Amino acid sequence: MLVNLSGLKNVGLEHFLIVGAILFSLGIYAVVTRKNAIMVLMGIELILNSANINFIAFSKYSTADLSGHLAAIFVIILAAAEAAIAIAIVLNIYRNFLTVNIDEIDNLKR
Amino acid sequence: MSLFDVAFYVLAFITVGSAIVVVSSKNIIYSAFALLFTFFGVAGLYVLLNADFIAVTQILIYVGGILVLIIFGVMLTTKAFDVPIKTETLHVGPAIVVTGAIMGTLFGVILKTRWFNVLNVQWDGTTKKIGERLMTDFLLPFEVASVVLLVALLGAVIIARREKVKS
Amino acid sequence: MNQNTLVLLASISLLLPFLGFVLLIFFGKKRLPRQGDIIETGFVLGSLVLSFIVFFNKILYFPEPIEWKFEWVNFGFVENWGEMKVTLGILIDNLSATMLVVVNVISSLVHIFSIGYMKDDVRYSRYFAYLGFFTFSMLGIVLTNNFFTMYVFWELVGVSSYLLIGHWYEKKSASDAAKKAFIVNRVGDFGFFVGIMIIWASLKTFNFGEVFAGIEQGKLSGGLLTAAGILVFCGAIGKSAQFPLHVWLPDAMEGPTPVSALIHAATMVAAGVYLTARTYAMMSADALTFIAYIGAVTAFIAATIAITQTDIKRVLAYSTISQLGYMTMSLGSGAYVAGFFHLVTHAAFKAGLFLGSGSVIHAMHHALHKIHDHHTDPQDIRNMGGLKKKMPITYYTFLIYTLAISGIPLTSGFLSKDSILAGAFAFGKLSGHVVIPLIGFFVAGLTAFYMFRLLILTFHGEPKRKDIFEHIHESPKVMVFPLVILAVLSLWFIFGPNPFDASTTWVEKYIHKPKSVVPHDQQFEFNLPKESVLVTEYEHALHEAHIPAMLLSLGMAGLGILFAFLTYQWGKISAEKVANALKPVYTFLKNKWYFDELYQNTFVLATLGISRFARWFDLKVIDGIVDGSAHLTKLWSFSVGKFDWNIIDGLVNLLAYITGFFGYITRLLQNGKVQTYIIYVVFAVIVLFYIFLG
Numbered sequence: 001m002l003v004n005l006s007g008l009k010n011v012g013l014e015h016f017l018i019v020g021a022i023l024f025s026l027g028i029y030a031v032v033t034r035k036n037a038i039m040v041l042m043g044i045e046l047i048l049n050s051a052n053i054n055f056i057a058f059s060k061y062s063t064a065d066l067s068g069h070l071a072a073i074f075v076i077i078l079a080a081a082e083a084a085i086a087i088a089i090v091l092n093i094y095r096n097f098l099t100v101n102i103d104e105i106d107n108l109k110r
Numbered sequence: 111m112s113l114f115d116v117a118f119y120v121l122a123f124i125t126v127g128s129a130i131v132v133v134s135s136k137n138i139i140y141s142a143f144a145l146l147f148t149f150f151g152v153a154g155l156y157v158l159l160n161a162d163f164i165a166v167t168q169i170l171i172y173v174g175g176i177l178v179l180i181i182f183g184v185m186l187t188t189k190a191f192d193v194p195i196k197t198e199t200l201h202v203g204p205a206i207v208v209t210g211a212i213m214g215t216l217f218g219v220i221l222k223t224r225w226f227n228v229l230n231v232q233w234d235g236t237t238k239k240i241g242e243r244l245m246t247d248f249l250l251p252f253e254v255a256s257v258v259l260l261v262a263l264l265g266a267v268i269i270a271r272r273e274k275v276k277s
Numbered sequence: 278m279n280q281n282t283l284v285l286l287a288s289i290s291l292l293l294p295f296l297g298f299v300l301l302i303f304f305g306k307k308r309l310p311r312q313g314d315i316i317e318t319g320f321v322l323g324s325l326v327l328s329f330i331v332f333f334n335k336i337l338y339f340p341e342p343i344e345w346k347f348e349w350v351n352f353g354f355v356e357n358w359g360e361m362k363v364t365l366g367i368l369i370d371n372l373s374a375t376m377l378v379v380v381n382v383i384s385s386l387v388h389i390f391s392i393g394y395m396k397d398d399v400r401y402s403r404y405f406a407y408l409g410f411f412t413f414s415m416l417g418i419v420l421t422n423n424f425f426t427m428y429v430f431w432e433l434v435g436v437s438s439y440l441l442i443g444h445w446y447e448k449k450s451a452s453d454a455a456k457k458a459f460i461v462n463r464v465g466d467f468g469f470f471v472g473i474m475i476i477w478a479s480l481k482t483f484n485f486g487e488v489f490a491g492i493e494q495g496k497l498s499g500g501l502l503t504a505a506g507i508l509v510f511c512g513a514i515g516k517s518a519q520f521p522l523h524v525w526l527p528d529a530m531e532g533p534t535p536v537s538a539l540i541h542a543a544t545m546v547a548a549g550v551y552l553t554a555r556t557y558a559m560m561s562a563d564a565l566t567f568i569a570y571i572g573a574v575t576a577f578i579a580a581t582i583a584i585t586q587t588d589i590k591r592v593l594a595y596s597t598i599s600q601l602g603y604m605t606m607s608l609g610s611g612a613y614v615a616g617f618f619h620l621v622t623h624a625a626f627k628a629g630l631f632l633g634s635g636s637v638i639h640a641m642h643h644a645l646h647k648i649h650d651h652h653t654d655p656q657d658i659r660n661m662g663g664l665k666k667k668m669p670i671t672y673y674t675f676l677i678y679t680l681a682i683s684g685i686p687l688t689s690g691f692l693s694k695d696s697i698l699a700g701a702f703a704f705g706k707l708s709g710h711v712v713i714p715l716i717g718f719f720v721a722g723l724t725a726f727y728m729f730r731l732l733i734l735t736f737h738g739e740p741k742r743k744d745i746f747e748h749i750h751e752s753p754k755v756m757v758f759p760l761v762i763l764a765v766l767s768l769w770f771i772f773g774p775n776p777f778d779a780s781t782t783w784v785e786k787y788i789h790k791p792k793s794v795v796p797h798d799q800q801f802e803f804n805l806p807k808e809s810v811l812v813t814e815y816e817h818a819l820h821e822a823h824i825p826a827m828l829l830s831l832g833m834a835g836l837g838i839l840f841a842f843l844t845y846q847w848g849k850i851s852a853e854k855v856a857n858a859l860k861p862v863y864t865f866l867k868n869k870w871y872f873d874e875l876y877q878n879t880f881v882l883a884t885l886g887i888s889r890f891a892r893w894f895d896l897k898v899i900d901g902i903v904d905g906s907a908h909l910t911k912l913w914s915f916s917v918g919k920f921d922w923n924i925i926d927g928l929v930n931l932l933a934y935i936t937g938f939f940g941y942i943t944r945l946l947q948n949g950k951v952q953t954y955i956i957y958v959v960f961a962v963i964v965l966f967y968i969f970l971g
Contacts, residue, residue: 011118013227014220016155019122021216023129023148025209028959030133032205034950035198037137038183040952042145045176046129047257049152056159064231066239070248072164073240076171077255081262083176087183088270094187103200103950200952208959215963219970 016057023050037090037100041083048079118158124150138188142181149173163237278334284367290327290377291420293320294384296410301409305402312402317409318388320673325371325381326410328374336787337376339960342370344422344486364484368422370785372617376419380544382587382766383628384412386759390632393633393881394535394639404444411437415544420550424473431469431512434548435462438540442532454528461525465515472508473499489558493794502795506564509556510571517549517601520575524872526598530590534638537590538631542597543624548618550604557613558791561566561799566710569609573716575602578870580723585729585867587931588656589634593730596682597627600721610713611804611815612700619693621784622767627688629763633675636752636760637661637763639894640668644748653745655693657806658731663740667749670757672736674764681767683725683834689767694721699826703818707803721830725837733845777827801814813924 018096030043052072058070094100119161128147149172156165234237244252297313297320305313335343346366355361367528388408395404414437417430436459443455479501480491491497497505513519518526529541540546552561553568560568583595600623607616634656641655653660665672681690698717703712739748751757765771773782793800803814812820831886843849856863865871946957 010112011115013225015118015122016159018217019125019155021213021220022126023152024216025213026129026133027125028212028955029205029209032208032955032959033133033199033202035200036138038180038187040139041180042132042141042181045145045172045180046132046148049148049172052151052164053155056156056161056164056194058160060159061230062226066243067237069161069164069236069240070243070251072161073167073244074251074255076164076167077259078269080175081259082265083179083267085262086152086180088266090183091186091270100187102952198641201948201956204956208956208963211963212959 013057013061016053020050020053020057023047023053035101036102037093037102038087040102041086041090044086045079045083047076051075114158117153121151121154124148125155129266138184139181142177142184146173146177147182149177159235160231163234163240278338279344279964280339280343283334283343283369286327286835287331287367287369287377287420290324290331290381291413291416293327294409294416295326295429298321298406298409298413298895301402301406305406309402312405314392314401314405315511318385318392320409320414321381321385321388324416325378325385326932328377328381331369332374332378335369336371336783337558342368346422346484357397359481360502361481363425364423365426366422366484367420368485369420371789372551372554373419375617375621375784375788379624380412380415380419380968383539383543383734384408384622386762387535387632390538390635390756390759391533391535393753394635395533398533400444405809407437407440408536408539411441411540411545412609413596415548418548422485424485424488425483428466428469428473431466431516431548431552434516434545435459435466438462438529438545441540442529444533444536445531448531450528454525454531458525458529458578461522462515463652465511465513465522468508468511468514472505472511475505475508485555489794492559495796498796498799499568501696502559502799503561503563505555506560507567510553510560510564510568513549513552513605514571515605516552517546517605518575519549519571519602520607521872523575523579523598524876527591527594527869530588530594534590534631537594538635541594542631543628546597547599547604547620547624550601550608550616553605554613554617555598555614557608558794560793561795562801563799565609565611565710566802567609569606569704569710569713572602572604572606572609573713575599576720577716580720580727581658581866582869583727584723585863587659588654589637589658589661589731589735590631590656592727593630593634595625596630596724596728599724600627600682603694603717603720605774606713606717607697607700610701610704611790611801612697612704612819614785614788615693615696615700616780617788618772618782618784619697619843621688622681622693622772625763625766629674629678629760629767631684632676632756632760632763633671636671636756637664638666639752639756640749641745642666643750644745647748648744650745653742657731658734660742660745661735661740661745662734662738662915664749665736667746668751670738670751674760675732675736677764677767679728681941682728683838684721684830685834686831687769687776689769689772692769692772692782694828695823695830696779696785698830699822701820702822702826703815706822707818708801718829718833720836722727722833725834726841729838729841730845733841737846767932770775780813831832 027043027046030046031040034040034043052075055068055072055075055110057068059066059072090100093105097105099105125148128144128151131144132141134149135144149168153165153168156162237256294317297317301309301313301317309316343364345368346364349363349365351362353360373709385435388405391404391408395401398404411434414430414433417428418434421427421430439455439459442458443452446452446455473483476488476497479497480488482488482491492502515522526541526546530537532541539604548750579595579598579602583592583599586592586595589971600619604616604619604623607613607619638655641661645651645653677688681688684691684694698714698721701714701717705711772784773779775781779785793804797805801815803818808811838851844852868874
């Protein structure tokens with residue numbers, strides 16, 4: 001595996017991508033390990049943010065137009081919608097199961 | 111090392127550090143507040159990338175909307191007074207393995223790939239251009255997004271609404 | 278007024294009572310004023326008016342029969358048959374026009390009487406509905422021109438009789454009597470049906486006129502013709518309560534008394550006689566002899582039983598049977614007009630007798646009710662006596678009816694009975710069947726005796742029960758009115774100017790014996806027309822027999838009345854002593870010749886025995902075979918089941934076990950927690966990433 005570290009001398013595209021990758025991995029970790037549904041939600045927000053960083057970075061360094069920005073706007077819109085719905089669902093789950101720990105909600109098994 | 115670089119590293123540190131706090135904190139309230147810093151950090155990175163409109167939007171929506179929503183969710187679903195607001199974790203081992211694997215993979219890909227990285231445009235202000243493009247090339251997605259928001263609004267209300275007590 | 282108008286009026290007269298029935302049965306109880314009795318009575322009165330119009334027009338202006346036909350169904354050409362079709366219609370001749378009036382008069386009077394008699398009854402409205410239904414069915418029998426509708430209305434009459442006998446069905450005896458009447462009638466109707474089928478099969482038509490024409494052409498003759506005649510007469514045996522099927526009529530007295538008057542005295546039971554008169558032309562000599570003997574035997578048996586009965590209605594019931602036997606005998610012996618004449622006169626005075634007894638029972642019932650006595654039978658003549666003072670109108674009308682049925686001059690009964698006896702006399706003389714006139718005269722005496730016994734025990738002498746007597750009152754006007762009308766109808770001047778000569782009456786003038794269509798070799802020789810003389814031998818003998826028969830019958834009746842007065846009024850002869858002296862005979866008569874017991878022990882028990890045997894056979898043999906096959910099937914199924922269970926299922930189960938094993942292994946991956954799945958997904962993504970990019 002040949003890794004070209006020359007581009008890392010000055011802050012450029014790769015730096016932003018790496019920040020995004022780290023955020024993404026942390027998001028996955030949160031989604032997988034946390035029992036609380038709201039923590040899972042936060043993990044998802046992290047993942048979405050990492051994606052947005054990539055969009056903006058590519059928009060500046062690779063395409064030089066605003067398409068990335070627009071994609072980011074739509075991602076933010078969907079994130080807002082998703083958060084609203086998710087919180088509503090979580091509240092509903094809490095009402096029905098009296099818990100938000102998703103490992104206790106294993107109806108999928110039955 | 112230019113000022114730009116310094117700013118980047120500071121912001122990256124804030125972002126990644128607070129994100130680690132988010133995922134590792136036992137207290138869910140701490141996690142929520144750490145997330146606030148993550149969002150600010152990301153917004154700062156946007157500014158570095160000349161995306162002023164996106165940065166503002168990020169702060170408005172994520173910090174002002176989603177985070178508040180999440181904190182409300184926490185408050186509504188936790189018995190805050192008698193039990194400490196802790197979240198437990200499960201299968202940490204497999205998670206670390208998988209997360210590490212995906213992070214390594216991503217790093218490998220990012221560093222190995224020769225990106226088309228020559229341009230480094232500077233915009234004076236993106237808001238007007240984004241507005242123009244939204245009203246021309248991206249009109250349809252824009253309208254669809256508005257419908258999605260409306261439906262999500264209604265859906266959230268319907269799902270979260272307390273059902274009338276029957277009998 | 279032309280023929281079509283007449284047919285139309287007759288049809289309306291037929292349908293009016295039915296309309297009343299429909300109205301009352303649906304709306305009577307709740308919707309109609311006075312539960313609709315006025316409406317039904319009004320309809321029947323309308324029908325009466327129409328029938329009078331039809332009657333006078335027919336008699337005076339249309340000497341020929343009026344017939345209106347329509348084709349009901351046409352099956353087209355049928356193999357071995359020809360064109361198969363059924364034509365129905367209405368026939369108005371003098372016979373049916375007279376009968377129309379008789380039925381409507383009696384029906385109207387009974388309707389009026391019932392308004393008083395059935396007052397406060399539980400099923401008042403339904404009672405009137407059924408009366409209307411009966412009137413409709415009876416008029417149908419009268420007006421039909423074919424065997425087909427005749428049979429239909431015949432059964433409808435049976436049904437309405439059943440419904441009315443069982444009107445008080447809470448009483449077990451009433452519902453039993455209703456069933457008995459219906460079942461016994463069915464026996465006769467079966468014969469009737471077979472007779473109709475013989476006619477249909479050999480002549481291919483139901484229409485009376487066409488049937489007679491076909492017989493005249495010789496399409497049906499010999500033994501089959503006699504059989505058809507006797508089988509059709511079987512229907513009359515059932516309906517007219519002739520021996521041996523007379524047992525239902527006395528029991529039918531369980532019905533309300535006006536019903537007894539209408540159905541079981543005046544009209545329905547006369548339907549059998551009417552049927553015999555209708556089909557008279559096709560009766561061969563053998564069939565006529567059979568009919569005459571059946572009638573004579575019936576008249577005799579019933580008259581003897583009537584002497585010993587103590588229930589006022591049962592005496593009248595047996596008297597009815599006896600008189601019906603008279604009519605049948607008369608038809609059989611060739612006195613066609615006399616038989617029908619007696620039907621008409623009998624309808625009036627017997628209906629009167631029944632309504633009179635109804636009036637008495639009504640009074641008795643109310644008296645018993647007043648003194649709170651619910652055990653005494655209000656119909657038993659041994660509890661009556663002396664009612665003459667309390668119920669004068671009922672008494673005097675009753676007296677007139679009794680004189681009429683006994684055949685005393687100045688009454689209608691004298692005219693008709695005299696003709697019957699003259700006919701029987703001539704018949705016995707010419708054919709050698711002497712038994713028939715002998716029975717005829719003897720029964721005339723018996724009739725006078727038991728009728729005056731009834732009259733004396735009920736109305737004369739001292740009251741047997743003072744307590745009841747005090748509360749007896751004359752019946753209300755609405756009940757007395759029909760009695761008076763019927764009493765007037767029982768007098769001679771209704772029928773003819775001369776009280777001693779039946780040949781001057783309009784009945785003899787307008788109703789003629791139909792010309793027989795039977796082949797000559799199957800007729801009585803004395804009925805055949807001779808070339809040299811104008812009248813047949815029979816008519817000649819009839820004319821000669823008139824005076825002797827009249828004197829003899831008067832003598833017999835006088836003797837009967839004398840004995841009745843000697844025994845019951847003046848006490849010169851003790852009834853108990855006579856009964857004790859003739860103990861076996863008395864018991865025999867008292868028990869109605871043991872007919873009920875006989876039928877119970879033979880037919881009913883035999884039927885039950887056969888049913889039991891059939892049940893046993895069904896249970897043991899049929900069920901045994903079924904069970905045996907079931908056992909075989911079970912055994913076979915069991916072995917198949919074993920094979921299926923062990924080998925087929927074994928294979929299937931093996932497959933299932935294999936599947937289950939893999940399922941068990943994969944299930945370890947599925948723990949129902951979403952996050953575990955996410956780990957799998959991410960892991961898979963990484964793997965795919967390396968596969969495609971690495």
